[in-house]
Structures are given as C-alpha cells and as structure tokens.
Amino acid sequence: MKTMKPLFILFLAAFCLPVQAQLLIYPEGLRTGMPHNDDYTVRVRVPGEEWQDLFEYNVQVDMDKVQNASMVQFDMSSAVEVMVKKNNGTVREVAIRPLNNKVTYKQVQNTIIFTLDKPQYLSVEFNGDRLRNLHLFANPMETETYTKEEKGVIYFGPGIHRPKDLPNNQIRIPSNTTVYLAPGAVVKAKLLVDKAENIRIIGRGILDHPIRGIEITDSKNILIDGITVVNPDHYTIFGGGTTGITIKNLKSFSCKGWSDGIDMMCCHKVLIDNVFMRNSDDCIALYNHRWNWWGGTSDITVQNSILWADIAHPINIGGHGDPDSPTGEVIENVTFRNIDILEHDEDDPPYQGCMAVDCGDKNLVRNILFEDIRVESIQEGRLFYVKVRFNPKYDKQPGSGIDGITFRNITYTGIGENPSLIQGLDKDRMVKNVTFENVVINGEKMKDLKGISTNEFIKGIKVK
Incomplete structure (x- = not known):
C-alpha cells in the first residue's frame, strides 16, 4: 500500500488542476457607458456548447464622412464558432477579410456562421459595405492577469475610469511599472511614459477618446500588449x-x-x-x-x-x-x-x-x-x-x-x-x-x- 500512495496522490492532483478556459467573454462592466451599435447581433461558442452574446461596440471610422461601424472582442485558446446576424436589410453578399485568412461561412437568411481555429482579427462585410462593417477581434488568451492594485501594478478593473484633476487629462507612468487594463476596463485618459524605463501596458481594456492614446518619450524598454484604443x-x-x-x-x-x-x-x-x-x-x-x-x-x-x-x-x-x-x-x-x-x-x-x-x-x-x-x-x-x-x-x-x-x-x-x-x-x-x-x-x-x-x-x- 505504501508504494501505491504517491500514485494515488498524483491521480487526485491531475483531476484538481484547473482547466484552461477555451473561450473568455468580457464582463458586463465593459458595457457601462460605451455606445452600442445595433447593426449586428454577434454570438460565439465552443462547438457543442451554448451560444454566448457579445457586446457590439459602436466605433467611428473614416474622417471623410464619419460612419458608425461595429466592433466585438473575446479571447480564445481553441476552435470557436461565431454567429453574425445582420439586423437590418437583406444579405446579398458577404466578405470576411483579410481574404488571405480564407474564412469560410454558412449563410442562413441574414445570418452567417463560421469557425475560427485560432485567434485572428477580421472585418465582416455585408453587401460590400466597408464603412458600417463589423470588426471582430478574436484575441489570444491572456497569460498574465491581475485583480487589484499591488506594488508595481496600476490596476484598472471593469467599468469606466475617468481620472479627475489630471494635467492634460493624462496619467504619468513611473519606471518599473505594469499598467493592467482588465477585460471590461474603459480608461478615458492618455497614458504618458516620459523619461522612464521598464514599463508594461497590458490587458484587454480600452483607452476611449484620449487626447493621444499612449505617448512614449525619451524612454526605454516599453511593452504594450493587448489593449484597444478607440x-x-x-x-x-x-x-x-x-x-x-x-x-x-x-x-x-x-x-x-x-x-x-x-x-x-x-x-x-x-x-x-x-x-x-x-x-x-x-x-x-x-x-x-x-x-x-x-x-x-x-x-x-x-x-x-x-x-x-x-x-x-x-x-x-x-x-x-x-x-x-x-x-x-x-x-x-x-x-x-x-x-x-x-x-x-x-x-x-x-x-x-x-x-x-x-x-x-x-x-x-x-x-x-x-x-x-x-x-x-x-x-x-x-x-x-x-x-x-x-x-x-x-x-x-x-x-x-x-x-x-x-x-x-x-x-x-x-x-x-x-x-x-x-x-x-x-x-x-x-x-x-x-x-x-x-x-x-x-x-x-x-x-x-x-x-x-x-x-x-x-x-x-x-x-x-
């Protein structure tokens, strides 16, 4: 029996290890205060599981005549299925670009369904409309996350962050700092890196309508990974x-x-x-x-x-x-x-x-x-x-x-x-x-x- 005990412990440990998520949908806080675009309904799922709704952001494009386009995001580590429904008008043609990605789809009336086997960024376009299209960002899974402020970490959790009393509406980042924008975080300020080093700005959050998104001057060793600037x-x-x-x-x-x-x-x-x-x-x-x-x-x-x-x-x-x-x-x-x-x-x-x-x-x-x-x-x-x-x-x-x-x-x-x-x-x-x-x-x-x-x-x- 003594020789079996280590094997039994290993067997239990194997079943106690956390299972890596295959699909991550960002939390409700992401929706707070951000404009929604109703042109499309977008859902995603691991094949065989339940569909999950995504929040369709409104993002503006094209200075010539500013248009309201759509954007959705999620993280994935294995194959997922995506459903996109065009809510207004009929669907005569569909393009999923870049064309080099060769994404194939099945169409049922005003809805298309396609499978992604790896993270990628796509433009989904109906009837040749590239101004009111859907931008779909299937991100890789995060490998580093935080849940609170700690030494050397500036943390922005889910929800809107509108820092007050900041010169030029900017947040100055000191050396040897990680800035983490959690999924669902929306920061309405510029991030300034000046005469600093060893700074990382990471996460799945959004910088929304800043004067500039991120300004990096007279610095060294800077990493920016995963965020979106709107x-x-x-x-x-x-x-x-x-x-x-x-x-x-x-x-x-x-x-x-x-x-x-x-x-x-x-x-x-x-x-x-x-x-x-x-x-x-x-x-x-x-x-x-x-x-x-x-x-x-x-x-x-x-x-x-x-x-x-x-x-x-x-x-x-x-x-x-x-x-x-x-x-x-x-x-x-x-x-x-x-x-x-x-x-x-x-x-x-x-x-x-x-x-x-x-x-x-x-x-x-x-x-x-x-x-x-x-x-x-x-x-x-x-x-x-x-x-x-x-x-x-x-x-x-x-x-x-x-x-x-x-x-x-x-x-x-x-x-x-x-x-x-x-x-x-x-x-x-x-x-x-x-x-x-x-x-x-x-x-x-x-x-x-x-x-x-x-x-x-x-x-x-x-x-x-």
Whole structure:
C-alpha cells in the first residue's frame, strides 16, 4: 500500500488542476457607458456548447464622412464558432477579410456562421459595405492577469475610469511599472511614459477618446500588449527618442484629422507585431527629427498585421528630419513583413502610396524591406511610392537620398489607382538600388517598370 500512495496522490492532483478556459467573454462592466451599435447581433461558442452574446461596440471610422461601424472582442485558446446576424436589410453578399485568412461561412437568411481555429482579427462585410462593417477581434488568451492594485501594478478593473484633476487629462507612468487594463476596463485618459524605463501596458481594456492614446518619450524598454484604443484626438501611439518598444495585439480606430495610428520619431529597436490599425491618417509612420527628438531611426520591424487607411498611407517612411544638421539624419534597417493592407484612400496625390518611402528634410533612407504584403483595395492612391522630394509644407530642405529598397512577394488585385512612382530629385539626391521581386498585380507578375512613373534620377532599379 505504501508504494501505491504517491500514485494515488498524483491521480487526485491531475483531476484538481484547473482547466484552461477555451473561450473568455468580457464582463458586463465593459458595457457601462460605451455606445452600442445595433447593426449586428454577434454570438460565439465552443462547438457543442451554448451560444454566448457579445457586446457590439459602436466605433467611428473614416474622417471623410464619419460612419458608425461595429466592433466585438473575446479571447480564445481553441476552435470557436461565431454567429453574425445582420439586423437590418437583406444579405446579398458577404466578405470576411483579410481574404488571405480564407474564412469560410454558412449563410442562413441574414445570418452567417463560421469557425475560427485560432485567434485572428477580421472585418465582416455585408453587401460590400466597408464603412458600417463589423470588426471582430478574436484575441489570444491572456497569460498574465491581475485583480487589484499591488506594488508595481496600476490596476484598472471593469467599468469606466475617468481620472479627475489630471494635467492634460493624462496619467504619468513611473519606471518599473505594469499598467493592467482588465477585460471590461474603459480608461478615458492618455497614458504618458516620459523619461522612464521598464514599463508594461497590458490587458484587454480600452483607452476611449484620449487626447493621444499612449505617448512614449525619451524612454526605454516599453511593452504594450493587448489593449484597444478607440478614436483618439491624435495619435494612437506616439514614440519620440525611445529605444526598445514592443507593441503587440493592439487594435486601433480613429476618425479625426492627424489621428495617425503608430508614429515613431527618432526611435530604435522597435517591434510591432499582430496589430490591427484602422486610421484616418497614416497607420504607421516612421520619421526622424521633429520637435524635441534627434538621432535618426533604426531597427524597426512591423509584422503579422492588418492596416486600413481610410485616409492617407498605410505605411509612410521618411518625412521630418533635421534640416540644420550638416549631414542630415538616417532612417535605416526597417522591415515590413506579412502585412494585409485592406484599404488605401487618399485623394491628394503627394500623399498617396500604400507602401510610401517619402524622403524629405535632409533625410537619408536606406535598407528597407517590404516582404509578403497583400494589398486588397485602393480607392484612391498608388501601390508603390518611392521619392526624394521637397515639400515646403513640411520640409525646410529636400531629402538627401534613398538607397536600398526591396519589395518581395507583393500581391495586389484592383484597378483605377494612380501609377506607382519612383523618382529622385536631382543628380545629388537620387533613388538607388530598388528591387522588385515576385510582385503580382491582377494575377500577372511584374516584369519591368512599365506603367511606373520614373525620372532620370534613379539608378539600379531591378525587377526579378
């Protein structure tokens, strides 16, 4: 019997271990004070179990004519079924994007049902309506949670948080701090990280209508993971003069002027991974000197993400620099990999480009890689834009040059956009060494520069 006792204890322990949740629905506190959109009824379940209702948020998109779209969220660790019912009008067609995810569905009258086998971010669109669509965010399960304030942890629980008596309606985060926004938390303030280090902003909560979502300046070693930023007055995330930023699982909406997604100025060693950005200005912009920051920009990776520019560029590199410097500043070693661009809509030609390398203000831009990029739609704009320019609205000096841009495994299906553009400024400010490799447009591989607007100030352009 003595030899059996340890086995019996192990047997009991196996049955006492907590079972990991397969599906997490956020608590009722999430609904408090947040506007609801009744365009859709959305439910989710583990296959074979009961359906659970989700709260359909109202989120505003598209600065041209602000529209009310919908958004739902949940966490999952194994396969789930999703039911989406369109509450008004008939359903003639359905698109679930990114199309590369290949989500299949079954339709019963005005309802569709589909299965997700892994976390992913989707736009569900009925009858071609991309302005009043449903944004569905199936998040991975959280691996770190808190239930109260403790040493080194600022905690926001379910419900509305509107901090009072804060300068500029902002919360300053000290070094060596974790800020946790619990599922169901709605924080109506900006989070400011300034001259600080070792800060983590995590959770499944929401920053709602802040002046800026998160501002990171003169800091290092910052993590942002899992939160959603809804309609900030300015940037979703602004980085200035900071080294070591990681942004993961971020979701963002904006519908106002200057409401960029993620803007970095003179930042280094940045990883942006698995984000969904729907913005009414640049989704991601990388700049050099502006305001109080100098020192160039380097070692940036953006990957596994979805970008949707209702206005301006999905990707913009090269503006703002130090025109008073004897040599200018450098933006270098930047990678965009495995990106779905769902929309690019910009009616002003100087600011067009899904993938824009727009070099001004004495900057030198070099060693940039665009790889595995899928562009689904261009309302107005260009696919590629690579230009050394002088724009007096923003620049005091022209750009210094562009050297070493690779576009690899790029696909686009569409018609009616403006021609792509590759242009230097003069013989001293040229575009050099641009490679197009396996670029497929409307099912045909790119073989030459036919249809691309060029000039005599380019050198070493290759099409493979």
